[in-house]
Amino acid sequence: MTTSEKKKASSKAAQKSPIKAGTKPNFKSKGPTRLDQLQELITREGGASISEMVEATGWQQHSVRGALAGALKKRGLAITSEKIEGVRRYQATAPAQ
Numbered sequence: 419m420t421t422s423e424k425k426k427a428s429s430k431a432a433q434k435s436p437i438k439a440g441t442k443p444n445f446k447s448k449g450p451t452r453l454d455q456l457q458e459l460i461t462r463e464g465g466a467s468i469s470e471m472v473e474a475t476g477w478q479q480h481s482v483r484g485a486l487a488g489a490l491k492k493r494g495l496a497i498t499s500e501k502i503e504g505v506r507r508y509q510a511t512a513p514a515q
Contacts, residue, residue: 452477453489457510460490460497465509 450458452475459466459474466474471482486497486508495510 453485453493456482456485457490457493457495460486460508460510461495465500465507467505467507471508 455474456471459471468479468482471477472479475482477485490497490510494512496512497508497510499506499508501507
């Protein structure tokens with residue numbers, strides 16, 4: 419393929435692009451992420467147990483714990499845990515500033 423043929427091919431590809439220059443694509447919202455679901459569970463009254471969070475997200479236990487210790491703390495949540503009737507429950511509050 420010669421250089422002029424490459425230029426023609428690339429200009430044709432640019433013409434077929436459904437997105438015009440300078441405009442943003444119109445993506446539909448996918449809804450809440452799994453981290454959003456975890457945040458909702460642990461900020462509700464009474465918090466949530468690991469088994470409830472595993473069921474809600476489909477993640478394994480170690481992944482839920484990692485999300486609590488990492489991503490959710492980075493969101494500014496103060497996460498506490500308490501053992502109630504033999505079940506550890508996690509609860510989050512926004513830190514005092």
